[in-house]
Amino acid sequence: xxxxxxxxxxxxxxxxxxxxxxxxxxxxxxxxxxxxxxxxxxxxxxxxxxxxxxxxxxxxxxxxxxxxxxxxxxxxxxxxxxxxxxxxxxxxxxxxxxxxxxxxxxxxxxxxxxxxxxxxxxxxxxxxxxxxxxxxxxxxxxxxxxxxxxxxxxxxxxxxxxxxxxxxxxxxxxxxxxxxxxxxxxxxxxxxxxxxxxxxxxxxxxxxxxxxxxxxxxxxxxxxxxxxxxxxxxxxxxxxxxxxxxxxxxxxxxxxxxxxxxxxxxxxxxxxxxxxxxxxxxxxxxxxxxxxxxxxxxxxxxxxxxxxxxxxxxxxxxxxxxxxxxxxxxxxxxxxxxxxxxxxxxxxxxxxxxxxxxxxxxxxxxxxxxxxxxxxxxxxxxxxxxxxxxxxxxxxxxxxxxxxxxxxxxxxxxxxxxxxxxxxxxxxxxxxxxxxxxxxxxxxxxxxxxxxxxxxxxxxxxxxxxxxxxxxxxxxxxxxxxxxxxxxxxxxxxxxxxxxxxxxxxxxxxxxxxxxxxxxxxxxxxxxxxxxxxxxxxxxxxxxxxxxxxxxxxxxxxxxxxxxxxxxxxxxxxxxxxxxxxxxxxxxxxxxxxxxxxxxxxxxxxxxxxxxxxxxxxxxxxxxxxxxxxxxxxxxxxxxxxxxxxxxxxxxxxxxxxxxxxxxxxxxxxxxxxxxxxxxxxxxxxxxxxxxxxxxxxxxxxxxxxxxxxxxxxxxxxxxxxxxxxxxxxxxxxxxxxxxxxxxxxxxxxxxxxxxxxxxxxxxxxxxxxxx
Amino acid sequence: xxxxxxxxxxxxxxxxxxxxxxxxxxxxxxxx
Numbered sequence: 001x002x003x004x005x006x007x008x009x010x011x012x013x014x015x016x017x018x019x020x021x022x023x024x025x026x027x028x029x030x031x032x033x034x035x036x037x038x039x040x041x042x043x044x045x046x047x048x049x050x051x052x053x054x055x056x057x058x059x060x061x062x063x064x065x066x067x068x069x070x071x072x073x074x075x076x077x078x079x080x081x082x083x084x085x086x087x088x089x090x091x092x093x094x095x096x097x098x099x100x101x102x103x104x105x106x107x108x109x110x111x112x113x114x115x116x117x118x119x120x121x122x123x124x125x126x127x128x129x130x131x132x133x134x135x136x137x138x139x140x141x142x143x144x145x146x147x148x149x150x151x152x153x154x155x156x157x158x159x160x161x162x163x164x165x166x167x168x169x170x171x172x173x174x175x176x177x178x179x180x181x182x183x184x185x186x187x188x189x190x191x192x193x194x195x196x197x198x199x200x201x202x203x204x205x206x207x208x209x210x211x212x213x214x215x216x217x218x219x220x221x222x223x224x225x226x227x228x229x230x231x232x233x234x235x236x237x238x239x240x241x242x243x244x245x246x247x248x249x250x251x252x253x254x255x256x257x258x259x260x261x262x263x264x265x266x267x268x269x270x271x272x273x274x275x276x277x278x279x280x281x282x283x284x285x286x287x288x289x290x291x292x293x294x295x296x297x298x299x300x301x302x303x304x305x306x307x308x309x310x311x312x313x314x315x316x317x318x319x320x321x322x323x324x325x326x327x328x329x330x331x332x333x334x335x336x337x338x339x340x341x342x343x344x345x346x347x348x349x350x351x352x353x354x355x356x357x358x359x360x361x362x363x364x365x366x367x368x369x370x371x372x373x374x375x376x377x378x379x380x381x382x383x384x385x386x387x388x389x390x391x392x393x394x395x396x397x398x399x400x401x402x403x404x405x406x407x408x409x410x411x412x413x414x415x416x417x418x419x420x421x422x423x424x425x426x427x428x429x430x431x432x433x434x435x436x437x438x439x440x441x442x443x444x445x446x447x448x449x450x451x452x453x454x455x456x457x458x459x460x461x462x463x464x465x466x467x468x469x470x471x472x473x474x475x476x477x478x479x480x481x482x483x484x485x486x487x488x489x490x491x492x493x494x495x496x497x498x499x500x501x502x503x504x505x506x507x508x509x510x511x512x513x514x515x516x517x518x519x520x521x522x523x524x525x526x527x528x529x530x531x532x533x534x535x536x537x538x539x540x541x542x543x544x545x546x547x548x549x550x551x552x553x554x555x556x557x558x559x560x561x562x563x564x565x566x567x568x569x570x571x572x573x574x575x576x577x578x579x580x581x582x583x584x585x586x587x588x589x590x591x592x593x594x595x596x597x598x599x600x601x602x603x604x605x606x607x608x609x610x611x612x613x614x615x616x617x618x619x620x621x622x623x624x625x626x627x628x629x630x631x632x633x634x635x636x637x638x639x640x641x642x643x644x645x646x647x648x649x650x651x652x653x654x655x656x657x658x659x660x661x662x663x664x665x666x667x668x669x670x671x672x673x674x675x676x677x678x679x680x681x682x683x684x685x686x687x688x689x690x691x692x693x694x695x696x697x698x699x700x701x702x703x704x705x706x707x708x709x710x711x712x713x714x715x716x717x718x719x720x721x722x723x724x725x726x727x728x729x730x731x732x733x734x735x736x737x738x739x740x741x742x743x744x745x746x747x748x749x750x751x752x753x754x755x756x757x758x759x760x761x762x763x764x765x766x767x768x769x770x771x772x
Numbered sequence: 773x774x775x776x777x778x779x780x781x782x783x784x785x786x787x788x789x790x791x792x793x794x795x796x797x798x799x800x801x802x803x804x
Contacts (some may be wrong), residue, residue: 272802275798278802279795279802280797281796351788354787355784367792368792371795371796
């Protein structure tokens with residue numbers, strides 16, 4: 001009888017279930033974490049970069065700050081959801097006695113630990129039995145330690161987080177799973193659901209996309225089941241709260257969206273998706289449909305959400321929606337998670353269906369659970385081991401960090417043999433980049449590629465000094481993108497002599513070249529300009545005294561270019577391919593750096609700012625002929641061409657035809673260049689035709705930092721984007737001083753977020769919110 | 773449903789083992 005009581009207690013005690021799940025998870029993950037805590041470098045491909053960025057951001061003031069250390073500078077955390085940066089900034093401030101690396105690891109240790117607990121809670125919210133919920137917690141642990149990570153399923157699991165470094169996805173998984181739990185049950189909690197959804201939106205873009213799919217599937221099927229529009233209304237309320245709360249981020253992001261890079265990734269191989277999902281999907285289907293027949297209907301909604309996410313992840317959305325930062329393999333983890341935590345209900349169903357005697361039921365359950373338990377390798381294998389630098393590398397980091405106000409380029413290395421003959425399977429280049437760039441020094445590469453337009457140029461520049469070429473996450477026509485199999489004559493770029501690449505690195509302000517491969521090092525040694533080499537065992541540090549300064553006074557007038565700035569849908573060739581970045585890719589290719597281009601703030605040729613601002617430029621190139629008032633634009637440029645040089649790229653527009661007629665007029669300086677559709681060839685023609693027009697000193701300055709529209713000159717000078725993505729300032733004879741000024745959209749966004757937050761607080765305090 | 777209880781226990785055990793085996797095979801493929 002006492003044994004029976006104990007058995008009942010074990011079955012019924014939620015607290016005991018939570019404790020056992022925690023202990024099981026600890027048992028599993030503690031050996032890994034004890035090892036992880038003993039190392040100096042955060043694990044994961046992007047790990048060191050994440051921590052370095054968090055530390056850097058913690059020292060800045062304001063919500064959005066300028067981080068100059070990587071990729072020629074970027075605004076942070078505008079291009080990425082900002083919550084993780086803000087949370088760590090807060091934690092680093094309130095625990096100054098702790099090392100930031102330890103705080104970082106503790107947070108992700110706790111996130112990992114809480115996933116199985118949340119799984120238990122979600123399944124209990126479905127009103128499934130406690131035994132099923134307990135097993136779901138165990139299955140969530142199996143999900144966490146599955147070794148499958150990479151192109152198929154990437155995110156949340158330990159292999160993904162601590163191997164691939166998808167930290168922000170685990171960070172966002174917590175509010176996402178809590179939100180899923182809040183969605184369930186009869187009582188609708190709009191504030192809880194809306195706030196959690198808002199937190200997901202500002203935590204990770206892939207989890208936000210996943211949440212949108214779940215919300216759409218969940219509410220539409222519920223509306224269909226209930227034959228009512230209430231579920232749609234509930235979804236709208238949540239959406240509005242979430243959008244309102246996150247307005248502080250998306251409002252300025254939307255306004256400056258052209259300054260951030262995106263790349264839609266190819267879909268998951270359907271076979272990979274099917275093989276990963278088949279077993280949990282089948283068991284969970286069995287379970288949820290059985291529970292449905294018992295009146296517990298919401299499991300089906302979750303299962304269908306997981307199924308739809310899987311379907312979405314195998315669709316070629318990168319072709320249909322190329323402008324969306326959609327990485328289908330980052331969606332699939334949630335699908336797998338939902339199927340995994342619902343699978344135990346199916347296992348129970350099978351055991352019940354076969355009607356085993358009561359004593360044998362546990363054994364039958366264990367037999368069915370075992371294959372899932374097998375579905376992992378030791379975590380350290382799955383994660384890929386701990387990262388470490390050699391003593392010489394640490395010495396190099398310490399030495400280069402001290403070289404302030406200068407920029408370095410680090411050769412890309414991965415999965416290659418070091419000079420000492422050791423196979424290096426860690427992203428040493430990114431670790432060095434994170435550590436070196438985190439201080440006063442700057443490095444041109446970063447794992448946060450989407451936040452700086454300069455990445456389009458820093459990736460090929462770094463590759464041109466690397467034996468192995470790498471590109472990821474951005475559309476770049478000078479690179480060869482192996483993931484998307486996109487290539488546009490990248491061999492013509494890379495096969496140029498190293499002296500030509502050196503010309504580019506100098507223009508980019510790269511004073512130090514940190515090289516590992518013998519091949520590149522010996523090529524550099526052969527160049528007389530780079531005699532100053534310092535040896536750090538596997539690495540060589542070359543100094544280039546001819547590197548351009550970070551701020552340069554221009555001696556000739558820049559060329560004003562009228563075209564549009566596009567960060568997505570940039571074709572390589574064809575009549576529409578002449579956007580700012582595409583033109584500059586070819587400008588970078590030809591490396592004729594005595595001609596600097598500046599981008600006109602508006603591509604409309606008849607904008608009101610023009611008459612005065614045009615005078616600052618002794619020559620102008622028209623590429624895009626859009627004008628609201630064609631006559632006004634014609635008069636303006638006809639006048640301009642009387643005293644300045646006007647270059648026209650041929651076009652089918654009336655405005656071009658009319659201006660081109662003046663080409664032979666002795667009163668006008670107009671030069672027409674045929675648009676052949678081959679941007680590389682046409683840019684060569686343009687560059688060869690341009691003539692340097694000397695200007696007086698103190699008028700134009702080139703700052704080798706990425707341009708961003710928030711930069712303003714404090715004395716009212718004009719700030720332009722200059723070749724390739726740098727900043728040019730026109731001043732009235734004074735040295736330029738720039739400051740980051742928040743635009744109206746950021747202020748409005750912040751007001752909306754504050755108002756929504758305050759009204760929710762007021763609402764929660766005053767009323768107990770009833771179901772809508 | 774009732775008929776299942778009349779099936780010999782070893783057949784029900786065999787069914788469980790077969791299901792577990794298939795699951796194992798599918799997950800093993802997924803892990804490659």
